[in-house]
Amino acid sequence: MQTVELNAGIEHAAILLLSMGEEAAANVLKQLDREQVRQLTMAMASLPALKNDEVSQVYGRFFNDFKSESGISGASRAYLERTLNKALGRSLSQPLLNSIYGDTLKQNLQSLQWLEPAKIAELISSEHPQMQAVFLAYLDPEIASEVLMRLPEDSMDDLLYRVANLSEIHPSMMEEVQVLINRFLDQPTHQNSTPIDGTDQATAIINRLQPAQSMKVLKGLKEHDPELVERLESKMYNFSILEQQSEETLERLIQDIDQDTLAIALKGASPELMDKVFATMPKRAAQYLREAIEGKGRVRISAVEEARKEMVALLRQLSESGDVELQLFSEPVME
Known part of the structure; x- marks a missing residue:
């Protein structure tokens, strides 16, 4: 497959790879350079459910004897992980998967910012504090501070403590995050862990609280972790x-x-x-x-x-x- 052909029909190439199975797909990916693998993998992950006639049109470009088959959905994270591990090895495939699914998570969560903060607070109010912290970490600080102020006041210091200590988000929690997002957005996908600097986000949120609230939160955080408060204050001041x-x-x-x-x-x-x-x-x-x-x-x-x-x-x-x-x-x- 030529580079120009791949770039012109990246979505069609992704459909073909999805339909040929993991072993065959891995053998194809081995023949491509890093950028081509990245583009194809992103296309495979984001494909919507396809109708038979759409798949048939793609196959008609390559095989005259193609017979229609059931529709193909976008690749799951597990499928892509197994395929890329065989093609690239785990040490190379994992950073690529983290990039793809981490960026998708960030985009999906940030899309919630079009909702009223009160709605977001309602969405996460009954969830575990660690789940609430994930949402606060990915929202714009302006929105996150408004959401935080609509949650119980006595939980503010605990939530900001959790936000500040986030370094990566476990894949199992990604699935739970997506279930919540899907209540408002029709963008189903699977996620992987992604790096985040929680102290920067926690500082930005605290800076936007009312002075009395920020002092109360810092006092509460200091009881949990004095060293964390020192790090936060060094960024605040x-x-x-x-x-x-x-x-x-x-x-x-x-x-x-x-x-x-x-x-x-x-x-x-x-x-x-x-x-x-x-x-x-x-x-x-x-x-x-x-x-x-x-x-x-x-x-x-x-x-x-x-x-x-x-x-x-x-x-x-x-x-x-x-x-x-x-x-x-x-x-x-x-x-």
Whole structure:
């Protein structure tokens, strides 16, 4: 089979492979390069149920004596796994399957975001907390935070603990996830585990909660796992959030921070942050700060990081005392 022919009729090729059985299909796949195998496998996994006349049209291109047979459905994960293991070996087939089914899982779950958060919360409210955590992990943080707020308040810390500790999702749970999705979506498929950074998602969700709720959740999480809270807070309160602060907040921070510490912290900072900082200062003071930064010359990275931590710690202190309004994520504003 030529590459051009395969690309032009990838779906037809997938139908043929599905109908010829695992052994024969594996022998065909052995003759193809990696990209062709990837395309064919994705096509085999996503084929809908086919009618006899559709299958007959495909076979008519290859065999004049083809006789119609029962319709062919998309390949199950088990079929593809056995076939690819024979063609490529397990070490090569598993990453390919993870990619295909992991991407499908993400697409199916993200399609739920067209539903009202209240509907999603209703969908998962009676499920095991680990299942609820999987849904929260794959939803957009905006939607996930709204769903979380519609679940029992006393379960928030436990759910976010589970989200933050997700590293992969077991195939057995994938089937259960799909059953729930199928209640709202007509997209049946089988899934495989897929990697996910739960701490990033948990941080994004917490940042979008009301301040009192986020503090309560962090307190609850700290009882479960103090080290986890440290990781979450290091992502919530990092130097990059200074770019999201208002001019009033930055102005107060710059007034209170030691100027030598400020000059060190701004070493290597982004042009956007530098511009925002200078914009809060009188021209003469801004010029002095520029000269102080340049006058520092080469500074150890550890010293810069320490100065930045001190600056962020002061920002948190000012926020907790109510002196400034802390913005933890980029939010649209109206003039």
